Amino acid sequence: xxxxxxxxxxxxxxxxxxxxxxxxxxxxxxxxxxxxxxxxxxxxxxxxxxxxxxxxxxxxxxxxxxxxxxxxxxxxxxxxxxxxxxxxxxxxxxxxxxxxxxxxxxxxxxxxxxxxxxxxxxxxxxxxxxxxxxxxxxxx
Numbered sequence: 001x002x003x004x005x006x007x008x009x010x011x012x013x014x015x016x017x018x019x020x021x022x023x024x025x026x027x028x029x030x031x032x033x034x035x036x037x038x039x040x041x042x043x044x045x046x047x048x049x050x051x052x053x054x055x056x057x058x059x060x061x062x063x064x065x066x067x068x069x070x071x072x073x074x075x076x077x078x079x080x081x082x083x084x085x086x087x088x089x090x091x092x093x094x095x096x097x098x099x100x101x102x103x104x105x106x107x108x109x110x111x112x113x114x115x116x117x118x119x120x121x122x123x124x125x126x127x128x129x130x131x132x133x134x135x136x137x138x139x140x
Contacts, residue, residue: 003027006057006087008078009069010034010043013092017067018043031057054078058085065089065115072097076105083114092119 005021007014010032021029031052034040040051057063058081065088068078076096082089089109095102095118109116122128134140 001026003065004030004063006030006052006060006063006066007032007043007049007069008034008054008057008066008074009071010036010039011069014039014067014069015043017069017090018047018049021067022047030063031060033057054081058082058087063087068092076101079105079116080108083109083112083116086112086114088115090117090119093121094118 003026005027007018007021007029010018011034014032014034018029018032021027029043029047029049032040032043032047032049033052033054034043043049044051052060057066066078066082068075068082068089068091070078072094073096075091075094079089079091079095095105106116131140
């Protein structure tokens with residue numbers, strides 16, 4: 001089974017995720033959205049994905065999951081739309097700058113039983129782990 005992804009946002013981090021998907025066996029990047037033509041076209045050329053609107057990506061039953069790599073102020077709305085569309089969701093951090101908006105978004109995710117992962121990519125960074133260990137030890 002091949003897992004098919006739609007990419008929302010083709011900027012720096014979107015390119016990073018597109019490259020990662022291309023290197024994982026059993027996955028494919030099916031569609032990409034970005035309002036900047038050159039950014040979307042770059043991903044299309046490197047991946048063979050098609051350009052599509054957010055609405056087209058979410059309505060496409062052949063797309064299993066979305067990677068949300070758009071600006072922060074779009075994350076919560078796009079998470080909710082993707083959850084309602086039945087997509088698995090990976091979203092770059094943060095969900096939103098408002099804790100109330102994050103809570104409302106997560107209620108939608110819970111209600112739809114969507115699978116959601118937020119990309120807290122520094123969580124396992126060795127420098128952060130070392131600082132945490134020093135805090136836990138009372139050194140800081």
